[in-house]
Structure formats: C-alpha cells, structure tokens
Amino acid sequence: MMAQARLNPVPIEQRPAALLEGESLDGGWVVGPRLQRSRWASGGSYSFGYSVTHPTWGRGFLKALDYSEALASDDVAAALKRLTDSYVYERELLERCSKARLSKVVMPFAHGQVRLPDHQIPVNYLIFEKADGDVREQFALMDAFDQAWVMRVLHNTATGIQQLHGEGIVHQDVKPSNLVTFNHTDTTKLADLGRGEYFGASGPNAEDPIAGDWTYAPPEQLYGFHPADWGIRRRSCDLYHLGSMICFFFLGMATTPALLSRLNEVQYPGQWSDSYDAVLPFIRDAFDDVAAALEQALPGACKDRMSAAFRELCDPEPEKRGHPKAKAARHGDPFSVDRYVSLFNLQVKRAEHLLRSHTE
Amino acid sequence: MSAGKPKGDRDVIPRWRNPRHPATRFELDPLRVEGRPVDRTGLREREGDWQANGTLGFALDLVGTAVVLGPSQPAKEAAKLVLETPGTSEVARHASRRVLASPDHEDLRSLSEPTNAEVRAQIHNLRERLRSDPRNAIAWAEAARHYTILGERGKAAGCMRVAVGLMPDHRYVLRAAVRLAVHHGEFDRGHALVARAPRTPTDPWLVATELATAGPAEARPRFVRHGRRMLEDVSFSPRSMSELASALGTFELRGGSQRRARRLIQDSLRAPNDNAIAQGQWLSKQMPSVEIDEILLGESAEARAIRHGAAMESEQALQAAWEWHQDQPFASGPGELGSYHASVAGKFEEGVRIAEASLKANSNEFLLSNNLAFCLLKLDRANEAAKILDDIQTEDLDSDQVPTFLATRGLFEFRVGNPDLGRRHYRTAIQRSRSSNHRILAKINFAVEEYRAGFFEEAMQLIREVLSAARADSDPEVRAWMRRLPSPDNDFQRN
Numbered sequence: 001m002m003a004q005a006r007l008n009p010v011p012i013e014q015r016p017a018a019l020l021e022g023e024s025l026d027g028g029w030v031v032g033p034r035l036q037r038s039r040w041a042s043g044g045s046y047s048f049g050y051s052v053t054h055p056t057w058g059r060g061f062l063k064a065l066d067y068s069e070a071l072a073s074d075d076v077a078a079a080l081k082r083l084t085d086s087y088v089y090e091r092e093l094l095e096r097c098s099k100a101r102l103s104k105v106v107m108p109f110a111h112g113q114v115r116l117p118d119h120q121i122p123v124n125y126l127i128f129e130k131a132d133g134d135v136r137e138q139f140a141l142m143d144a145f146d147q148a149w150v151m152r153v154l155h156n157t158a159t160g161i162q163q164l165h166g167e168g169i170v171h172q173d174v175k176p177s178n179l180v181t182f183n184h185t186d187t188t189k190l191a192d193l194g195r196g197e198y199f200g201a202s203g204p205n206a207e208d209p210i211a212g213d214w215t216y217a218p219p220e221q222l223y224g225f226h227p228a229d230w231g232i233r234r235r236s237c238d239l240y241h242l243g244s245m246i247c248f249f250f251l252g253m254a255t256t257p258a259l260l261s262r263l264n265e266v267q268y269p270g271q272w273s274d275s276y277d278a279v280l281p282f283i284r285d286a287f288d289d290v291a292a293a294l295e296q297a298l299p300g301a302c303k304d305r306m307s308a309a310f311r312e313l314c315d316p317e318p319e320k321r322g323h324p325k326a327k328a329a330r331h332g333d334p335f336s337v338d339r340y341v342s343l344f345n346l347q348v349k350r351a352e353h354l355l356r357s358h359t360e
Numbered sequence: 361m362s363a364g365k366p367k368g369d370r371d372v373i374p375r376w377r378n379p380r381h382p383a384t385r386f387e388l389d390p391l392r393v394e395g396r397p398v399d400r401t402g403l404r405e406r407e408g409d410w411q412a413n414g415t416l417g418f419a420l421d422l423v424g425t426a427v428v429l430g431p432s433q434p435a436k437e438a439a440k441l442v443l444e445t446p447g448t449s450e451v452a453r454h455a456s457r458r459v460l461a462s463p464d465h466e467d468l469r470s471l472s473e474p475t476n477a478e479v480r481a482q483i484h485n486l487r488e489r490l491r492s493d494p495r496n497a498i499a500w501a502e503a504a505r506h507y508t509i510l511g512e513r514g515k516a517a518g519c520m521r522v523a524v525g526l527m528p529d530h531r532y533v534l535r536a537a538v539r540l541a542v543h544h545g546e547f548d549r550g551h552a553l554v555a556r557a558p559r560t561p562t563d564p565w566l567v568a569t570e571l572a573t574a575g576p577a578e579a580r581p582r583f584v585r586h587g588r589r590m591l592e593d594v595s596f597s598p599r600s601m602s603e604l605a606s607a608l609g610t611f612e613l614r615g616g617s618q619r620r621a622r623r624l625i626q627d628s629l630r631a632p633n634d635n636a637i638a639q640g641q642w643l644s645k646q647m648p649s650v651e652i653d654e655i656l657l658g659e660s661a662e663a664r665a666i667r668h669g670a671a672m673e674s675e676q677a678l679q680a681a682w683e684w685h686q687d688q689p690f691a692s693g694p695g696e697l698g699s700y701h702a703s704v705a706g707k708f709e710e711g712v713r714i715a716e717a718s719l720k721a722n723s724n725e726f727l728l729s730n731n732l733a734f735c736l737l738k739l740d741r742a743n744e745a746a747k748i749l750d751d752i753q754t755e756d757l758d759s760d761q762v763p764t765f766l767a768t769r770g771l772f773e774f775r776v777g778n779p780d781l782g783r784r785h786y787r788t789a790i791q792r793s794r795s796s797n798h799r800i801l802a803k804i805n806f807a808v809e810e811y812r813a814g815f816f817e818e819a820m821q822l823i824r825e826v827l828s829a830a831r832a833d834s835d836p837e838v839r840a841w842m843r844r845l846p847s848p849d850n851d852f853q854r855n
Contacts, residue, residue: 075688136413136415136417137413138417176407177421214399214428214429215406215428217428248420250449251452253424253449253452257424257425258455261427261451261455264385267388270623274390277530278390281530281532281533284495284497285379288493288496290451291492292489306464353641
C-alpha cells in the first residue's frame with residue numbers, strides 16, 4: 001500500500017458549497033446570502049446554509065453539502081461515500097415525509113445539484129421551507145415566560161415525532177435548535193432529518209453510538225451502552241429528547257447536561273471506562289434531583305402530570321422509557337408518543353384558558 | 361483504671377459517606393481512566409450561535425453543551441450571563457457554576473455533618489424522593505446511612521436491603537452494605553455479601569473489602585492470591601489499588617510476614633485514600649519503618665487521631681477525633697478515642713459531648729457509656745452518670761471491660777459520698793486488671809478521689825505506689841495520667 005499524505009482542507013471561502021450566493025438553481029430557485037451561522041455539522045458531515053427565493057414558493061432555506069473535509073481525509077473514498085450515502089438517505093426520508101404531508105416537520109421543497117464554474121466538484125443541496133428562527137430566541141423574553149407557548153411547542157414537537165414514527169422514521173436529533181419557529185403561522189416544527197433513520201433499518205448512521213447531538217444524547221449512548229433491541233436503542237432516544245425539551249423549557253437546561261453537572265468529573269462519559277450499569281445508580285440519583293427541581297419549577301396546574309411525563313420520557317434506563325400504559329399494553333407500541341401528544345394538547349388548552357381568564 | 365481507651369485491631373473496612381462527598385470521589389472512580397475522544401463540533405456551533413445572538417436562550421444552550429463537551433472561554437461568558445440573570449433555575453445555575461469551575465456552596469454545606477433535626481429532614485426528603493422513584497439505590501443507601509446516624513438500626517437495615525436488592529453488584533452499594541453489616545456486628549453477613557458478589561473478582565475495591573472483613577468474620581479470605589495478582593496488573597490506577605495493598609499488607613502482617621507486609625503497606629501509600637492512610641498509621645506501631653508524612657496525615661482525620669493518641673497529645677487527638685466523627689458520625693471509634701483523650705486532658709465537658717454524639721449510633725458500646733459516665737462524674741453530674749452506669753449490661757462485659765466498669769463504679773461511689781464502697785470497687789478493679797498499666801491508671805484515679813474526699817493518708821499511700829510502679833515505666837500514657845495526680849500545680853477542683 002502506498003503511503004498517503006493527509007491534505008489540508010480548502011479554506012472555507014474557497015469551497016464551492018460556500019460560494020453559491022447569486023446562483024440560479026433548477027426549478028427557479030435563486031440563492032440569496034449565506035446565513036450568519038453559515039456552517040452546520042451533523043454526524044461528521046458539514047453543510048452551509050443560505051436563504052433562497054422562488055417566484056411561487058417564496059422564501060426557502062438551502063442546505064448545501066460541503067465535501068471539502070472529506071476530500072482532505074485519509075480515506076477520501078470512504079469519507080465521500082459516507083457523505084453521499086447520508087445525503088441520499090436524508091433525501092429519501094424527506095421525500096417520504098413530503099408525500100405524507102407532515103404538518104409538524106419542516107418539509108423539503110426541492111433538492112438537486114449545482115456545479116460552479118472553475119470547480120470540478122458539484123454541490124448537492126436540499127431546499128426546505130424557511131423558518132424565522134428557533135425556540136432559543138424565546139428565552140430572551142424570560143420575564144414574559146409564556147406557559148401556553150411552551151406547551152404549544154411541546155405539543156408540536158410531540159406531534160412531529162408522532163408523525164415521523166407514523167411514517168416509520170426516527171428523528172434522533174430533537175433539540176432546541178431543531179425546533180424552528182414560523183411567525184406567519186405562529187407555529188413550530190421539527191427540523192433536520194440528517195440523523196433520521198427508518199424503523200429497524202440500517203441507515204448510514206446506524207453504527208454511530210451517539211445518533212444525534214452529544215449535548216442532548218441520552219446518557220446510555222454517551223456511556224457506550226447499546227441495547228440489542230433496535231426500538232430500545234433508537235426509538236427510546238426520541239422519547240428521551242422529547243422529555244429533555246420539557247427540562248429545557250422549564251429549567252433552562254436539557255436533561256443530559258443537567259444530569260452530568262451533578263456527577264463527579266471522573267464519572268463523565270469521556271473518562272468512564274466501566275459499564276453503564278456501574279454509573280447508572282449515580283445517574284438515577286442525579287435524575288431524581290433534576291426531576292425534583294423540575295417539579296418545583298412547573299406551574300401548579302400541570303405539575304403532577306408534566307413531572308410524571310418527564311420521568312417517563314427521560315428515565316435513565318432506555319427500556320423503561322415511555323408511557324406506562326403503552327408499555328403495559330399487550331399488543332400496543334411501547335414507545336408510542338400518542339398519550340404525550342394528548343397530554344400536551346390538554347396543557348395547551350388549560351394554559352390558554354388560564355391566560356384568557358387573566359386577561360378578561 | 362480510668363476512662364477506657366479503645367483497643368483491638370483495625371481493618372480496612374470501607375468508609376461510608378454521601379457519594380457526592382469529595383473524599384468518596386476516588387472510590388467511585390472507574391478502575392481504568394480512559395481519555396475517550398470527545399467530538400467538540402457541537403461546542404463550536406453553539407459558540408457561534410451565542411456570539412451571533414448573545415441572549416439567554418443561546419447562553420443556556422452553550423452552557424449545556426460545555427457541561428457535556430468541556431468548557432471554553434465563550435461558554436464561561438455564557439455561564440456568567442446565566443448566573444447574572446435573575447430567575448434562572450437552580451439546575452441552570454448549578455451547570456453554569458460547573459462550567460466556571462466554581463464551588464457549589466449549597467452542595468458543600470449539605471456535605472458537612474448535620475444536626476439531628478437536619479438528619480430527620482434529610483430522611484424525609486429521601487423518602488419523598490423514593491416515593492417518586494423507588495428504583496434509586498443511592499437514595500435507599502443514603503436513607504440507610506441517615507438512619508444509622510440516628511441509631512435506628514432496623515430501619516437502616518431495611519433501606520439497605522432494598523438498595524442491595526436493586527443493585528446487588530454495585531461497588532458503592534456493596535461497600536456501604538458491608539459497612540452497615542460491620543456496624544451491626546454482623547461480620548459474617550458482611551463478608552458473605554462481598555465474597556459472593558459477581559463483581560468482586562474484577563474490582564480491587566471489593567477484593568480489599570473481602571480481605572478486610574474476613575478477619576472480623578473469622579472466615580478464610582477467598583481472594584488473597586487473586587488480590588496479589590491484581591496488584592501486579594499495571595492497568596489499574598494506583599488509587600484503585602491502595603485499599604487492596606493495605607488489606608493484603610494487614611493480612612501478611614498478621615500472618616507473620618513483616619517484610620511482605622511492609623512492602624505492601626508502602627505500596628498502599630503511593631496514592632492512598634484516607635482509609636489506607638489510617639491503616640498505615642495504625643500499623644506503623646508494629647512497623648516503625650512505615651512512615652506517614654505530614655501531607656498524607658492531613659488527608660485522614662483518623663490517622664491524625666491515632667498518631668496524636670499514641671503520642672498522648674490528647675488535645676490534638678481530641679480535635680482529630682471530632683473531625684473523624686464529622687466524617688463518620690456512626691462510627692464508635694471517634695467517640696471512644698475522643699472521650700478518652702478528653703478525660704486525659706481534663707476536658708470533661710467535651711468528653712461528654714463527643715461520647716454522647718457517638719452514642720446516638722452506638723447505644724450499646726460499653727466504652728462510650730463508661731467514658732461518658734466518667735466525664736459526667738468528673739463534672740459532679742452524678743445523677744446523669746448513675747443512669748448511664750445502670751443501663752450498662754454488665755453480663756455482656758469481657759474480662760478487660762469489667763475492671764474498667766468497676767473503677768468507674770468506684771469513682772461514682774466516691775462522688776455520691778460512699779468512699780468505702782468506692783474503695784472496694786477500685787480495689788477489685790485493680791485486682792482484676794491484667795495489665796500493669798491499667799493497674800497504675802486505676803490507682804492514679806483512686807488516689808485523686810481519696811485526696812478529693814479528704815483522705816490524704818490513703819491518697820499519699822496510693823501516690824507512693826504509683827510513683828514506685830511508674831518509675832520503671834516510661835509509658836507516655838502513664839506519664840500523661842500522672843499529671844492529674846494531686847500536686848501544688850494541679851487545680852483539683854477540675855478533677
């Protein structure tokens with residue numbers, strides 16, 4: 001075998017995926033300015049974001065895949081294969097979602113490929129409906145904390161997960177930056193299927209021990225515990241992320257950092273060499289601390305049910321996640337989110353009723 | 361005989377603390393520390409978001425990421441914003457302090473030894489928590505520890521049974537359960553628990569516990585050879601091996617192999633926890649070449665108490681005993697040693713306090729009751745002492761304890777105005793003492809009481825006997841007690 005020298009990646013401003021501004025794409029889309037946070041990473045693949053416009057569809061968001069890192073890697077073929085596989089897989093997932101017209105998942109408008117003059121490598125892209133921002137922006141208005149709004153976001157998130165599960169897809173990367181807001185319809189949707197996977201199928205991310213973002217990953221993934229059962233391994237992850245959003249909205253911190261900040265540093269995932277079972281009692285103890293803090297923070301009317309939902313969704317043991325009735329049902333789906341959709345819907349109605357009674 | 365001094369062997373029985381206590385940290389370590397690569401891409405993204413937006417939502421997101429992936433300068437700035445913003449949750453503030461690496465004052469306060477009412481409140485909180493999540497083995501073990509501090513043995517045992525049932529193969533839970541069994545005098549049960557656990561052969565902390573409990577359980581240790589092999593395995597961190605080397609060293613010493621024992625004890629002190637330091641200090645009596653330096657001594661209150669106690673530096677020993685008690689409030693050792701040295705130093709009120717504090721969790725410990733009664737009598741609180749002495753189950757006393765008890769009875773009779781009966785008790789105590797030291801100490805206290813009661817002739821006779829016997833005896837303990845003999849410099853009202 002010949003020795004290979006690792007190349008330095010091309011500077012960002014010279015990468016084709018970073019130079020799409022002003023390009024006209026197939027289907028009438030025109031690429032606008034590159035977005036302020038211009039570079040996203042998802043499972044080792046990088047992309048640039050642009051605002052795009054269309055005479056019929058209006059505004060859109062374009063995600064352009066950046067292959068430059070792969071081209072500079074030790075094994076270019078393997079890195080490129082991984083990137084293109086991921087792209088094709090995500091595109092297929094999105095097409096399926098598009099056909100099903102999922103209301104709480106960000107829908108794709110188009111996809112394609114563009115080759116810039118003077119650049120041999122084409123740029124693959126996906127175009128989505130353009131969001132106005134993500135839910136983190138609402139935290140700037142902490143004083144005017146709006147319980148009804150929070151419950152609506154949780155309801156929308158649970159519905160998005162329910163819709164995806166209904167199509168046989170797990171999301172695996174539910175986090176605040178993927179809960180995007182649409183001002184004109186006053187709603188939120190679930191974005192970014194880059195880490196998504198078909199039920200039971202082996203997608204390009206199937207071998208990744210941590211399916212989504214490390215910050216929001218369920219603890220068992222961070223500690224390298226991979227249940228043999230696919231549902232426990234992957235679907236329970238979506239449930240954990242949903243519960244984690246309750247924690248984020250009411251305590252300002254997602255479940256995983258809230259848990260880890262209560263552990264000794266030697267018990268941190270990067271250092272822990274023992275089994276997940278060995279660290280589990282401490283994780284559970286930290287989890288009970290966080291659950292107790294959440295119970296204190298929740299408004300009186302929804303305290304009991306919401307705090308129970310958090311415990312059910314974020315249980316440190318993945319096989320125990322989910323609604324007890326769903327888990328007890330003989331022929332049901334143990335990881336069903338249906339009951340949480342109903343719960344959050346009820347909480348939205350209660351919060352809105354409360355708001356109305358205060359304003360009247 | 362005077363106030364009683366703790367005796368007997370010391371074994372490397374595990375400590376039992378709140379798992380969040382800094383001193384417990386090393387016992388919870390993984391056996392091998394791994395530096396697995398962490399993907400910090402998410403951190404850079406959140407830093408970009410935070411720098412672009414600068415509002416609380418983005419700060420919180422970045423702080424969370426920094427907790428998981430490690431801190432950075434922008435994350436620290438975000439953490440400051442979280443802490444400066446009124447109304448942010450305790451959970452978010454805790455995470456922010458973690459990112460800023462600043463101590464969490466609330467946590468540190470909760471780790472110091474609580475009062476009775478605080479212990480009750482903590483049990484209440486733990487019970488509440490267990491109602492919501494009965495699978496929390498740590499909370500069950502903590503409830504057992506708090507009940508143990510209060511001396512509620514049945515409840516402690518019940519809670520620990522649940523903890524072990526939930527996590528029957530977990531290092532922390534097993535070691536806590538063994539410590540509780542030893543506290544309850546169930547040595548064989550404690551030994552069996554750790555000897556049978558499937559994890560034990562792979563975990564040096566548990567092998568150490570098995571070796572340490574085999575002696576008190578009068579069982580043959582199962583893992584001696586295995587433990588020796590483990591010590592040769594360089595993949596374990598030195599800290600994981602300290603208790604194992606200490607337990608094996610103790611085993612070798614008792615088996616008569618001084619040379620091996622010395623080497624093992626020295627190994628145990630390379631990266632020791634406080635338990636191995638205390639064991640090293642304890643064994644240094646028999647192996648003077650084992651030296652515990654001042655830095656190590658600073659890490660173990662028990663080792664300090666042992667060292668100052670052996671040198672009869674009673675005030676320092678008492679101070680260290682208090683620190684040891686704060687750390688292990690259910691242990692009888694700190695109260696026994698502390699009340700003894702309080703008696704030697706004439707600090708009887710402090711002797712009462714430390715004996716009473718230790719009696720909460722050890723109501724049947726003879727030495728604590730005896731020393732409490734001794735200190736109370738020296739303070740002329742005879743009525744309280746009478747109750748303590750009456751409650752002692754004399755039929756359970758061993759042949760060394762009987763003379764101690766009789767001497768204290770003698771002291772009592774002197775203090776309630778029955779010198780004849782007091783004399784009789786003292787004389788019987790002296791007669792039944794098997795150690796010459798004990799006989800001298802009993803005569804010293806006897807002489808003090810005769811003198812105090814105005815029987816100067818009798819007192820002088822006893823003093824002559826003491827001086828004659830002590831002339832050949834340079835024992836620091838005898839010399840320390842002799843300072844309490846009547847003399848022109850001695851304020852007798854304090855005795």
